[in-house]
Amino acid sequence: MKLTGAQITIEMLKREGAPYIFGLPGGAILPTFDALYDSGLNFILVRHEQGAGHMADGYARSTGKPAVCMVTSGPGALNLVTAIATANMDSVPMVCITGQVATHLIGNDAFQEADVIGCTRPITKHSYLVKKVEDLPRIIKEAFYIASTGRPGPVLVDLPVDVTRATTDFEYPTKLSIRGYNPPMAGEPKNIELAADLIMKSKKPLLYVGGGTIASGANKELLELAEKTGIPVTTTLAGLGAFPETHAQSLRMLGMHGTVYANYSVQACDLLISVGARFDDRVTGKLDKFAPNAKIIHIDIDPASISKNVKVDCAIVGDVRTILKELNKLVKHLDLKAWNQQIADWREKHPMRFENNGSGIKSQHVIQELGKATNSNAIVTTGVGQHQMWAAQWFNFIKPRTMITSGGLGTMGYGFPAAIGAQLAHPGETVFCIDGDGSFQMTSFELATAVHYKIPVKIALLDNAYLGMVRQWQEMFYKERYSGSELGSSNPDFVKLAESFGMKGILATKKEDVRPTIDKALEHDGPVLMHFKVEKQDNVFPMVPAGQALDQVIDMA
Amino acid sequence: MAKTAKAAVKKVTKKEEAKAVSMAEANDNSMFHTLSVLVENHFGVLARVAGLFSARGFNIDSLAVGETEDSSVSRMTIVVHGDQRILAQIMKQLDKLVDVIKVVKLLPEDKIERELVLIKVTASSAKRAEVLQIVNTFRAKVVDINTQSLTVEVTGTKSKVDAMLELLRPVGIREVVRTGSIALSRKGELKAA
Numbered sequence: 001m002k003l004t005g006a007q008i009t010i011e012m013l014k015r016e017g018a019p020y021i022f023g024l025p026g027g028a029i030l031p032t033f034d035a036l037y038d039s040g041l042n043f044i045l046v047r048h049e050q051g052a053g054h055m056a057d058g059y060a061r062s063t064g065k066p067a068v069c070m071v072t073s074g075p076g077a078l079n080l081v082t083a084i085a086t087a088n089m090d091s092v093p094m095v096c097i098t099g100q101v102a103t104h105l106i107g108n109d110a111f112q113e114a115d116v117i118g119c120t121r122p123i124t125k126h127s128y129l130v131k132k133v134e135d136l137p138r139i140i141k142e143a144f145y146i147a148s149t150g151r152p153g154p155v156l157v158d159l160p161v162d163v164t165r166a167t168t169d170f171e172y173p174t175k176l177s178i179r180g181y182n183p184p185m186a187g188e189p190k191n192i193e194l195a196a197d198l199i200m201k202s203k204k205p206l207l208y209v210g211g212g213t214i215a216s217g218a219n220k221e222l223l224e225l226a227e228k229t230g231i232p233v234t235t236t237l238a239g240l241g242a243f244p245e246t247h248a249q250s251l252r253m254l255g256m257h258g259t260v261y262a263n264y265s266v267q268a269c270d271l272l273i274s275v276g277a278r279f280d281d282r283v284t285g286k287l288d289k290f291a292p293n294a295k296i297i298h299i300d301i302d303p304a305s306i307s308k309n310v311k312v313d314c315a316i317v318g319d320v321r322t323i324l325k326e327l328n329k330l331v332k333h334l335d336l337k338a339w340n341q342q343i344a345d346w347r348e349k350h351p352m353r354f355e356n357n358g359s360g361i362k363s364q365h366v367i368q369e370l371g372k373a374t375n376s377n378a379i380v381t382t383g384v385g386q387h388q389m390w391a392a393q394w395f396n397f398i399k400p401r402t403m404i405t406s407g408g409l410g411t412m413g414y415g416f417p418a419a420i421g422a423q424l425a426h427p428g429e430t431v432f433c434i435d436g437d438g439s440f441q442m443t444s445f446e447l448a449t450a451v452h453y454k455i456p457v458k459i460a461l462l463d464n465a466y467l468g469m470v471r472q473w474q475e476m477f478y479k480e481r482y483s484g485s486e487l488g489s490s491n492p493d494f495v496k497l498a499e500s501f502g503m504k505g506i507l508a509t510k511k512e513d514v515r516p517t518i519d520k521a522l523e524h525d526g527p528v529l530m531h532f533k534v535e536k537q538d539n540v541f542p543m544v545p546a547g548q549a550l551d552q553v554i555d556m557a
Numbered sequence: 558m559a560k561t562a563k564a565a566v567k568k569v570t571k572k573e574e575a576k577a578v579s580m581a582e583a584n585d586n587s588m589f590h591t592l593s594v595l596v597e598n599h600f601g602v603l604a605r606v607a608g609l610f611s612a613r614g615f616n617i618d619s620l621a622v623g624e625t626e627d628s629s630v631s632r633m634t635i636v637v638h639g640d641q642r643i644l645a646q647i648m649k650q651l652d653k654l655v656d657v658i659k660v661v662k663l664l665p666e667d668k669i670e671r672e673l674v675l676i677k678v679t680a681s682s683a684k685r686a687e688v689l690q691i692v693n694t695f696r697a698k699v700v701d702i703n704t705q706s707l708t709v710e711v712t713g714t715k716s717k718v719d720a721m722l723e724l725l726r727p728v729g730i731r732e733v734v735r736t737g738s739i740a741l742s743r744k745g746e747l748k749a750a
Contacts, residue, residue: 121605122612126655129601146655179749180597180658304649307642 005133005164006035009097012140013041015172018068018095020044020059020424022052026072027112028099031164036070044424044453047445049076051417053083054443056094058418059425061404062379064217066093066147067421073099074112077158078119082411084154085123089408090238091215093152095143096124102162103131116158125153133166138173145176150183151302152215184301187318187326194314195273195297196330202271202295204339205231208254208283211238211407212276212300213320214400219243221324222275229334232343234262236277237392240403245396246376251343252352255283256544257389260350263542263550265343266291274298276320279309280408289549299323350542350555352393359511361534363387363462366514367394370432370460373518378430379404379422383415383439386468389540391434413442419457420450430458430522437463437491447501450527458521459529461494464536472539488536498529505529589618589715590644591668591740594633594651595658595749598624602656606633609654615639615647619672619737630658630749634739636715658749663740670740673712675700676722679729680707688728695721706731 003011009032013021020042025033036043046052049071056067071077077098087094101110117127126146128139143155199205213222219242226233226249233243234251245252254262266272272294277283284290287309298305298312299320306315316323354364367390370378376396381404382388388405397403404422406414419433440461450457465488474482495505504524508517508531521528541556596602603622610617618636625632637647644662651660663670678688680702688707692699697711711721715738722733741747 117601118604121608131600178655181655302653304646304653306649308646311642 001170002167003170004031004035004167005130005136005159006031008133008136008168008170009140009159009164010035010039010041011170012137012172013068014039016140016144017065019065020056020421021068021070022046022055022421023070024049024052024072024076026076026099028073028101028161029070029076029097029159029164031161032070032097032099032159044420044449046417046449048443049079050083050413051443051446051449053080053094053096054086054411054414054417055421055424055446056096057083057087057092057414058381058404058421060087060092060094060421061090061418062401062422063425064093064215064401066095066144066152068095068097070097071099072112073101073116073161074114076112077116078114081119081123082409084120084156086406086409086411086414087154088123088125090211090406091152092154093147094154095140095147096154096156098156098158100129100158100160103160104162106160116156120156123154124156125151127156127158129158130160130163133163133168136163137170141173141176142178146178146181150181151212184303184318185322187299187316187323189326191314191316192323192326193330195299195316196327198271198295198297198314199229199231199273199331200334202334203336204269205229205271205273205334205336206265206269206294207231207233208236208266208272208274208277209233209239209242210236210275210277212278213239213242214276216276216301216320217400218276218321218324219400221321221328224328225324225331228328229331230336230340231273231334232265232340234258234265236280236283237403237405237407239277240392241397241400244398246398253392254550256285256546257393257540257542259352260542260553260555261343261346263544263553264346264350266294267549267551268342269294272296274300274312275324276300278305281309284309284550285544285552286547286549353556356511358535361508361511361514361532363390363464363532363534363538364394365511366460366462366518366532366534367391367434369515369518370434371395373515373522374430376402378402378432379419379426381405381415381419381422381431381433383435383442384410384412385436385439385470386464386472386538386540387434387436387439387462389469390462395434412436412439415439416457416459417443417446419459420446420455423455423457424453431456433457433459435459435461436468437461437465437487437494438467440494441491444497447498447503447529451502455527456525457527459527460518461529461531462534463491463494463531464534464538465491466536468538469540471537475537475539476545494529494531503527503529505531507531507533509533589636589638591663591670591738592633592635592637592648592651592660593663593740593742593747594635594660595625595747596622596631596633597656597658598629598631599656602631603633605654605656606635606651609650610647613646613650615643619735621737621739623739627749632747634737636738659747661742661747663742667743667745668740669743670714670738671712672715672718672738673710673736674718674722675734676709676711676725676730677706677732678709678725679731680705684728688725691721691724697721
């Protein structure tokens with residue numbers, strides 16, 4: 001049957017199982033929005049396209065399935081750029097459909113025209129400009145395939161408005177063949193054997209687990225590997241939840257704001273087993289001093305990640321879950337008594353701790369209580385900064401896909417829209433957005449979206465009246481010259497802000513208000529903004545200063 | 558005396574040895590590497606490859622691209638320089654691109670490499686004979702001549718072209734245009750399928 005490009009787009013989105021479409025209409029995407037109107041697909045109208053991007057991102061991270069955002073040309077598409085880059089850095093599956101001016105106007109500085117393909121080339125996994133309506137079904141099918149396979153990532157489809165009005169016979173493409181794209185799945189058996197051999201010979205092994213383990217759905221296989229061998233486990237920010245932090249073998253997070261004992265373990269280990277992690281600079285500290293005594297095994301689906309930063313001794317390229325299944329067959333229990341004793345000593349000398357003797361509210365305390373009130377049975381999203389680091393340190397993550405945070409790009413404003421996306425994906429579950437006063441204000445207008453669609457996110461706004469992480473660096477490295485980091489004198493009354501959108505707001509200023517506020521928010525049927533006025537000048541510790549080796553980690557006083 | 562000298566010699570760890578080797582390799586960036594890359598013959602692919610190089614800070618010495626025996630496939634010949642680690646990254650990042658079908662590095666002893674260059678030199682009557690002698694020695698061609706200048710066309714390996722330019726420099730080179738290298742493997746065949 002003959003369909004328009006717009007109808008084909010909507011039909012393909014249905015067939016590819018798009019759960020929600022987040023977006024905002026405009027001229028170039030009007031025909032497509034018209035086809036969307038009575039299609040039965042779930043659409044969420046946002047207040048800013050960046051919100052749409054982060055919502056799709058939050059949805060995708062919390063489920064592992066690609067989500068869709070649909071926006072118009074020019075400024076609409078460009079407003080998505082930060083969200084696309086955020087997804088790209090953290091390997092999140094996403095399909096972004098952007099309207100474009102008519103094909104004969106492209107390159108003419110037309111109204112609301114922008115070279116979106118050009119602008120997003122470095123920050124997308126792949127992108128398409130649809131020039132002929134006949135190509136549209138294949139392109140959308142390929143877009144979903146590329147976004148969700150191999151190392152996931154955002155794929156952009158630029159849709160000129162005349163292509164969406166053109167008609168053609170629609171046939172759902174049953175075959176898919178992209179000769180330049182062949183993601184590896186199974187690892188080389190020789191390399192898996194070498195890895196098993198290295199593991200069995202090691203005396204001080206350590207598992208360094210990243211986001212790839214969660215993307216692959218390999219948490220069970222990881223647990224089996226750790227328990228079978230007895231090897232301690234540390235995770236990156238992106239890997240939080242891949243291994244339960246309540247487990248005796250968990251060393252919690254490593255890196256710039258990781259635990260002292262995790263960082264010491266990395267520096268002392270003789271075998272570092274990297275599972276779905278990429279040796280990011282926040283984790284390695286000074287590269288030439290990183291894990292100086294260790295042989296390194298690297299399991300990753302992206303061959304370009306292997307030996308990019310750190311030369312490895314054994315590389316296994318492929319899907320983490322598939323590889324761990326094979327590796328688990330070859331390994332046995334190790335005698336690590338001396339190693340475990342050493343780690344236990346470090347844990348005793350440098351426990352994670354914070355002082356809570358005052359009457360005011362400490363961010364760390366709020367986060368701890370959020371975890372306790374739900375038994376860590378909740379999904380957490382964050383903005384970027386001190387509150388993000390404290391959330392990583394104090395919530396206690398036990399399940400994958402529960403820590404939804406912009407780790408790679410560090411995008412302020414990510415938390416709240418991502419929480420909306422995650423909540424839509426998990427309607428019956430509790431979703432906390434742990435945000436800072438700076439980060440929250442970047443996308444706070446999505447309060448309207450949460451209220452309108454009755455999305456019951458619980459916002460824990462940790463208001464310290466500063467751009468906290470910036471202020472901390474200025475205190476430590478710039479002689480307390482707080483240049484542009486003070487927010488308190490211009491912040492709004494956040495409770496009144498929430499209420500103006502029709503959302504319940506609760507203010508808490510004293511330590512004893514913390515738990516009752518959280519309980520009230522959890523009882524409330526609907527979205528809530530908990531405004532915690534927290535200690536204004538507090539620092540995140542432990543900390544490895546930028547450019548230093550991991551064993552230079554500064555503990556709390 | 559000998560005993561204490563021996564005792565004073567520090568045992569080089571395996572890691573230090575590996576580091577020394579990689580440092581030696583890193584210093585060897587006078588090496589030019591020729592990559593042959595098969596890509597989809599689509600709009601935007603050249604921009605994507607160029608963007609990749611610029612975003613990651615890789616150095617391109619030359620890039621030539623054209624259709625192959627299969628009109629849906631183009632071949633890019635890219636000459637880069639850098640150490641082994643950077644070369645490995647370049648090849649892997651190129652391979653990651655969906656539009657890139659295959660990437661191979663052509664080995665120095667296994668490639669046929671050519672570049673086409675047009676060189677415009679000053680053509681005073683005094684210098685003309687000298688220029689013609691150089692042209693004949695290199696089996697190049699004079700493709701244009703007027704009272705002011707003489708244009709030479711030469712095809713050859715990079716070293717042949719560089720040598721010719723060196724010889725013509727004293728004569729007075731006015732303009733040079735180079736295509737960049739194109740290359741094929743002698744023994745193997747790089748195909749998309």
